[in-house]
Amino acid sequence: MSHFPSPRFEDVLLAAERIKPLVSRTQILNSSLLDSWLTPEGIEGAGHRIFFKAECMQRTGAFKLRGASNVLAALAEQGEMPTHVVANSSGNHAQAIAYACQEFGLPATIFTTTSVSKVKAAATEYYGADILQFDTREQADEAVKEAATRSGVLWVPPFNHPHIIAGQGTAAFEAIQDIGEVDAAVAPVGGGGLISGTLLAVRGLCPNAKVIGAEPLNANDAAVSLREGKIVKLTETPQTLADGAATPCVGELTFPFIQQLDDFYEVDEVQIAYWTQWLQHLLKIHVEPTSAMSMAAVAGYLAEQESAKRVLVILSGGNIDQAMMQRIWQTDYLTQPPML
Amino acid sequence: MSHFPSPRFEDVLLAAERIKPLVSRTQILNSSLLDSWLTPEGIEGAGHRIFFKAECMQRTGAFKLRGASNVLAALAEQGEMPTHVVANSSGNHAQAIAYACQEFGLPATIFTTTSVSKVKAAATEYYGADILQFDTREQADEAVKEAATRSGVLWVPPFNHPHIIAGQGTAAFEAIQDIGEVDAAVAPVGGGGLISGTLLAVRGLCPNAKVIGAEPLNANDAAVSLREGKIVKLTETPQTLADGAATPCVGELTFPFIQQLDDFYEVDEVQIAYWTQWLQHLLKIHVEPTSAMSMAAVAGYLAEQESAKRVLVILSGGNIDQAMMQRIWQTDYLTQPPML
Numbered sequence: 001m002s003h004f005p006s007p008r009f010e011d012v013l014l015a016a017e018r019i020k021p022l023v024s025r026t027q028i029l030n031s032s033l034l035d036s037w038l039t040p041e042g043i044e045g046a047g048h049r050i051f052f053k054a055e056c057m058q059r060t061g062a063f064k065l066r067g068a069s070n071v072l073a074a075l076a077e078q079g080e081m082p083t084h085v086v087a088n089s090s091g092n093h094a095q096a097i098a099y100a101c102q103e104f105g106l107p108a109t110i111f112t113t114t115s116v117s118k119v120k121a122a123a124t125e126y127y128g129a130d131i132l133q134f135d136t137r138e139q140a141d142e143a144v145k146e147a148a149t150r151s152g153v154l155w156v157p158p159f160n161h162p163h164i165i166a167g168q169g170t171a172a173f174e175a176i177q178d179i180g181e182v183d184a185a186v187a188p189v190g191g192g193g194l195i196s197g198t199l200l201a202v203r204g205l206c207p208n209a210k211v212i213g214a215e216p217l218n219a220n221d222a223a224v225s226l227r228e229g230k231i232v233k234l235t236e237t238p239q240t241l242a243d244g245a246a247t248p249c250v251g252e253l254t255f256p257f258i259q260q261l262d263d264f265y266e267v268d269e270v271q272i273a274y275w276t277q278w279l280q281h282l283l284k285i286h287v288e289p290t291s292a293m294s295m296a297a298v299a300g301y302l303a304e305q306e307s308a309k310r311v312l313v314i315l316s317g318g319n320i321d322q323a324m325m326q327r328i329w330q331t332d333y334l335t336q337p338p339m340l
Numbered sequence: 341m342s343h344f345p346s347p348r349f350e351d352v353l354l355a356a357e358r359i360k361p362l363v364s365r366t367q368i369l370n371s372s373l374l375d376s377w378l379t380p381e382g383i384e385g386a387g388h389r390i391f392f393k394a395e396c397m398q399r400t401g402a403f404k405l406r407g408a409s410n411v412l413a414a415l416a417e418q419g420e421m422p423t424h425v426v427a428n429s430s431g432n433h434a435q436a437i438a439y440a441c442q443e444f445g446l447p448a449t450i451f452t453t454t455s456v457s458k459v460k461a462a463a464t465e466y467y468g469a470d471i472l473q474f475d476t477r478e479q480a481d482e483a484v485k486e487a488a489t490r491s492g493v494l495w496v497p498p499f500n501h502p503h504i505i506a507g508q509g510t511a512a513f514e515a516i517q518d519i520g521e522v523d524a525a526v527a528p529v530g531g532g533g534l535i536s537g538t539l540l541a542v543r544g545l546c547p548n549a550k551v552i553g554a555e556p557l558n559a560n561d562a563a564v565s566l567r568e569g570k571i572v573k574l575t576e577t578p579q580t581l582a583d584g585a586a587t588p589c590v591g592e593l594t595f596p597f598i599q600q601l602d603d604f605y606e607v608d609e610v611q612i613a614y615w616t617q618w619l620q621h622l623l624k625i626h627v628e629p630t631s632a633m634s635m636a637a638v639a640g641y642l643a644e645q646e647s648a649k650r651v652l653v654i655l656s657g658g659n660i661d662q663a664m665m666q667r668i669w670q671t672d673y674l675t676q677p678p679m680l
Binding site: 027033036056057061118119122123126277280281283284285286287318320321322323325326329330331332333334335337 | 367373376396397401458459462463466617620621623624625626627658660661662663665666669670671672673674675677
């Protein structure tokens with residue numbers, strides 16, 4: 001079991017106040033064309049409405065800054081600032097830690113592998129962090145563990161931490177403050193930090209709303225864990241466009257939240273590419289496949305509704321390398337509009 | 341010569357008031373990473389700053405709605421509304437006309453070719469316009485001319501019209517209202533409506549600022565026209581990623597404005613793809629190559645400056661089909677950051 005207590009709705013409220021000066025209040029985007037396409041004939045009411053919380057426009061390009069900022073800001077409140085921060089990540093969490101540490105004037109070191117994307121490494125270094133590269137992920141994980149034992153050094157994990165979960169929940173919290181009550185909220189599931197925080201925020205603000213998770217079918221450890229009732233780890237490195245949700249397993253803190261979800265979708269690679277193209281095209285944002293994946297769940301949910309619904313979608317980020325963009329756009333899905 | 345009078349700064353002011361309820365006041369985006377990369381060592385002042393006016397987030401996905409709305413709103417003011425609107429276009433102008441006519445409750449018909457992109461045709465029809473497809477562009481142009489002779493029918497040209505030019509100028513006008521004075525403004529040159537309006541707005545608000553145009557080298561009719569001192573028409577259909585600037589020639593109304601520009605850049609296809617990748621990556625928006633092309637001019641301008649400059653870039657739109665996205669992303673330019 002984790003040695004951290006499970007976060008509650010109150011922790012999301014505190015996080016929202018705490019990180020206000022550190023994060024952007026990202027906008028809510030809509031597409032009237034998409035709304036009309038996803039509203040079947042004869043639905044009761046004015047038609048479905050989808051509200052996109054554009055965390056791809058967040059500083060550092062992803063929601064991860066919310067959790068990282070919340071961890072450091074909470075320590076600052078308590079007067080327990082570390083002298084050095086370390087993290088193991090090759091992606092959005094690394095950039096978030098680097099940026100948040102720069103804001104607090106703290107040195108940060110990121111432990112990663114030699115296969116780290118040059119673009120992501122350059123951004124992490126731009127935000128002032130040092131990068132240590134290892135041959136394998138296991139070596140990087142071992143080294144960060146060793147570094148974290150030193151006095152004054154704080155290791156910030158990517159999702160399995162109450163302040164990370166509460167911080168990530170502030171995206172849904174802000175969104176519902178801005179748009180009012182929703183009938184459903186959807187977010188991607190990697191390690192589970194975002195979906196857990198989203199669940200806390202939505203249950204606190206709209207107790208009757210459905211909270212729905214989406215995961216790549218090719219990295220469906222959370223779905224398998226849900227079926228088996230215990231955390232199951234992927235045995236191989238998953239191949240998926242939704243790289244932000246390719247985490248090997250969920251956390252001890254996040255799994256109980258995932259078990260409270262109202263529905264859960266496993267999304268195949270064609271669907272992921274399809275929705276990435278359509279969201280980029282309709283919303284005019286550079287949104288990553290991990291975010292667009294949620295739309296398969298939205299379409300599934302809306303297809304079952306008999307009256308008009310308001311759905312919140314947390315678009316997690318927009319950091320995509322060239323190889324990924326090429327894969328997303330290799331087949332033309334824009335000739336197949338997503339009519340229900 | 342055109343039978344229309346040349347627009348003035350006052351026309352931009354009037355247009356800005358007139359179209360306020362019809363267009364979005366699009367945001368200004370920045371990238372601190374890009375600013376730092378484009379600021380050489382030893383520059384006087386805090387460093388260059390680039391302000392992006394995100395017209396890709398405009399309704400219908402491009403600045404074209406400004407001009408189209410201004411034409412119709414001006415006629416409405418004068419009590420001279422047509423009974424039907426026609427236009428010949430296969431791109432952003434068609435969507436703008438369709439949308440604006442829907443706002444005014446006017447029927448619209450778009451004359452285009454059978455090669456029109458299905459995605460763009462679908463959006464145009466969604467906004468309520470009829471589409472007539474012809475085998476060749478010449479046939480479509482002939483048919484729209486014939487239609488426009490009928491009583492009550494108004495043909496709205498894509499750029500060679502004073503209210504179109506003044507309307508397009510409202511993008512720069514709004515931007516300078518929001519960010520204050522700039523040292524330079526850059527926009528792409530197709531038919532010349534956007535750059536002409538931008539020149540009017542910038543000269544009116546910041547008389548000392550440079551106004552700079554950018555055009556694809558592969559469709560450099562404006563550059564050739566500037567060199568020859570008269571409007572020269574492309575003899576072949578140009579092959580360029582910057583399809584919004586592939587217009588065969590500039591207009592009689594726009595050419596005199598283009599002749600007043602402070603500088604003009606012809607941009608090759610590698611540079612266009614390069615900057616499209618970087619702007620999509622850094623700004624997290626789905627911006628089209630025609631817009632990103634301006635960055636070659638920005639980099640050229642900034643490389644010659646000895647003190648810190650504030651530059652406004654009008655990002656014209658974000659309507660990109662799959663074939664274009666594939667071409668933009670086929671080579672990896674994100675491993676080559678744009679350091680000066």
